[in-house]
Amino acid sequence: MTKRRLSGRQIERIQTIQDRRRQRLASRIDIALSEIEGEPLPLEGRVVVRHGANLAVEDVEGDITHCLSRQNIGHPVCGDRVVWQRTANHQGVVTAILPRHTVLSRPDFGGRDKPLAANLTRLVILIAPRPEPSDYLIDQYLVAAEAMGVEAIILANKMDLLDTDDRAAFQERFAYYATIGYPLLWASLRTPETLVALIDHLRGQTSILVGQSGVGKSSLVKALLPDREIQIGRLSKATGLGRHTTSAATCYRLADDGALIDSPGVRSFRTGPLERDVLQQGFRELRPYIGHCRFADCRHDQEPDCAIHHAVSEGLIDPRRLANFKHLLAETEQART
Numbered sequence: 001m002t003k004r005r006l007s008g009r010q011i012e013r014i015q016t017i018q019d020r021r022r023q024r025l026a027s028r029i030d031i032a033l034s035e036i037e038g039e040p041l042p043l044e045g046r047v048v049v050r051h052g053a054n055l056a057v058e059d060v061e062g063d064i065t066h067c068l069s070r071q072n073i074g075h076p077v078c079g080d081r082v083v084w085q086r087t088a089n090h091q092g093v094v095t096a097i098l099p100r101h102t103v104l105s106r107p108d109f110g111g112r113d114k115p116l117a118a119n120l121t122r123l124v125i126l127i128a129p130r131p132e133p134s135d136y137l138i139d140q141y142l143v144a145a146e147a148m149g150v151e152a153i154i155l156a157n158k159m160d161l162l163d164t165d166d167r168a169a170f171q172e173r174f175a176y177y178a179t180i181g182y183p184l185l186w187a188s189l190r191t192p193e194t195l196v197a198l199i200d201h202l203r204g205q206t207s208i209l210v211g212q213s214g215v216g217k218s219s220l221v222k223a224l225l226p227d228r229e230i231q232i233g234r235l236s237k238a239t240g241l242g243r244h245t246t247s248a249a250t251c252y253r254l255a256d257d258g259a260l261i262d263s264p265g266v267r268s269f270r271t272g273p274l275e276r277d278v279l280q281q282g283f284r285e286l287r288p289y290i291g292h293c294r295f296a297d298c299r300h301d302q303e304p305d306c307a308i309h310h311a312v313s314e315g316l317i318d319p320r321r322l323a324n325f326k327h328l329l330a331e332t333e334q335a336r337t
């Protein structure tokens, strides 16, 4: 496919259009703010969905207001806690983004990290007997969770597909994750009672679901959010923005206290290349050994007196994890060159 190159004049024209659009938006916001009668009352809320400059902000009572965002405050994303003010026509203006505790980003086309959602506290990694799980992918998600400061849970779904022997072997294969402190849960959407442990872990949290295609993410979202369509309807009614259900990250309320942020982009997010230190810290069971190898820059490969190799040979670290660490390190270094 040949790429169409834009001429300098075309680029200038696009920039002019974008500048005009920004100016129009800024003046709409100024007018809205100037129409506030009396002392403006700052309110707090959470961004539940964003479409371009339009935000749906949920207040403490759970009411949703269509807001625009002041232009000099950065770009609010789904999950952001914000300060906002009510304007005429039951709308609002977001005047500040409160500090983010965590940020989920994905690299944009230029390789820069672009925030997708904020203030997550749980990352649920879904696996299933079929499609065949990839422990490399699991470890990538775990590193991403550690780097963000979000707690990860591994949920094995579709356990109904396995007979007793296969089930024991499957559980044994992943048991190591529980020994290093990740909650490891077994479920089948064919028997919804098996979701009780997961629901407990999600209570009061802001969570996302990730996992490879076919593990049951859509089915799980349906099970956790039986009123998803109603929530989408409420959002589009409040904002007057139509039902853009397919693309934007949306923060849904879980029945049992808590929130689930979901969108195709969130489900399939991947981190960009991480610093070596971040990667190393992302394999939590390696941490006690870091700094104890003979060489300060040990790659835990063939070097003599490697504390991590020693721990593997003692059975203290799973060799699959070390292999995945090395693989990720190599990929990261390749991406940087």
Ligand SMILES: Nc1nc2c(ncn2[C@@H]2O[C@H](COP(=O)(O)OP(=O)(O)OP(=O)(O)O)[C@@H](O)[C@H]2O)c(=O)[nH]1
Binding pocket: 157, 158, 159, 160, 161, 187, 188, 189, 190, 211, 212, 213, 214, 215, 216, 217, 218, 219, 220
């Ligand atoms: N046997 C069994 N099948 C399940 C279970 N959960 C989901 N499925 C089936 O697995 C298939 C894939 O489920 P989806 O929910 O579409 O999976 P997904 O992860 O959203 O897939 P993508 O949209 O491709 O990312 C569907 O046919 C589901 O009915 C389960 O617990 N047991």
Ligand SMILES: [Zn+2]
Binding pocket: 293, 294, 298, 299, 300, 301, 303, 305, 306, 307, 308, 309
């Ligand atoms: Zn080493």
